[in-house]
Amino acid sequence: MFSNDAFSFACMKATVAFFILITFCSCNESTNDIHGTWTVDSKFYRATCNITETNDAVKGQVLYYNDDTTVYTYNEGEAKNYFFNNIKVKNGGYVDAISGATKTGEQLVTLKLRHKDTLDITRYVMNKPLKETWIRIK
Incomplete structure (x- = not known):
């Protein structure tokens, strides 16, 4: 159904998006x-x-x-x-x-x-x- 390259690329994009979201949320400390x-x-x-x-x-x-x-x-x-x-x-x-x-x-x-x-x-x-x-x- 999916080729290994397409699946790996999709997983990599999801992982990067997840880490960006976590970094943004944890750095947003404010008063x-x-x-x-x-x-x-x-x-x-x-x-x-x-x-x-x-x-x-x-x-x-x-x-x-x-x-x-x-x-x-x-x-x-x-x-x-x-x-x-x-x-x-x-x-x-x-x-x-x-x-x-x-x-x-x-x-x-x-x-x-x-x-x-x-x-x-x-x-x-x-x-x-x-x-x-x-x-x-x-």
Whole structure:
């Protein structure tokens, strides 16, 4: 039915296509799945943050913040404030790898996507972890 050459060529094409597909899928690691608008579920403050790509860096811009002492609302045209300055993929999660920062031995802020709409944030205050949950609203 098929000659050996035609069958071998078809197998080779299928194998090459398979490896190209696997390589493409495994190299497509990005922070796109955390992009969006998030609200903070914290007993210490209320906040809304927009994680987006700005000037080739993934940042978490503060849209609203209120800790009953300081209240901030971002208005278009004002200087932007950020929770995170340079989010990078690391070990199946994300870290805020602040560009230009020197090594100080401090713990990095980590972001872990628990669910597509739930983000676990761990910050370190005086070397103690402070965990927060952020919920996607957009």
